[in-house]
Amino acid sequence: MLRHTHLRPAKRIDNRRLRNESGLVDTINKIIDQLADAIAERVAAKLERRQKATYTPKQAAAELQVCERTVRRMIDAGQIKRIPGTARVIIPANEISRLLAAQHER
Numbered sequence: 664m665l666r667h668t669h670l671r672p673a674k675r676i677d678n679r680r681l682r683n684e685s686g687l688v689d690t691i692n693k694i695i696d697q698l699a700d701a702i703a704e705r706v707a708a709k710l711e712r713r714q715k716a717t718y719t720p721k722q723a724a725a726e727l728q729v730c731e732r733t734v735r736r737m738i739d740a741g742q743i744k745r746i747p748g749t750a751r752v753i754i755p756a757n758e759i760s761r762l763l764a765a766q767h768e769r
Contacts, residue, residue: 714756715756716755717746717754717755717756718755718756718759719751719752719754720734720735720738720752720754723754723759726759726763727759727762727763727766734754735752738752738754743762744758
């Protein structure tokens with residue numbers, strides 16, 4: 664005679680397996696998060712090293728998310744400083760950083 668109690672140990676094993684698999688999934692997710700953070704830090708460090716020293720009005724407009732004409736108007740109005748003594752309009756990177764910081768404060 665088989666009783667229903669005979670099936671209970673198998674059910675317990677399945678529950679243990681599920682708990683173990685859940686723990687494994689949590690561990691894998693933690694490892695993935697750590698790897699993603701490490702990759703993000705490396706990418707950020709590389710981007711900082713590659714940061715431009717100067718911008719053209721077109722590049723500055725792209726960074727500031729405005730049109731090139733707006734950047735040129737801001738230069739003419741003295742709101743953006745340019746590198747003096749050059750035939751081309753060259754904007755120092757610190758000007759772009761200053762303007763971006765001001766945009767974030769608003």
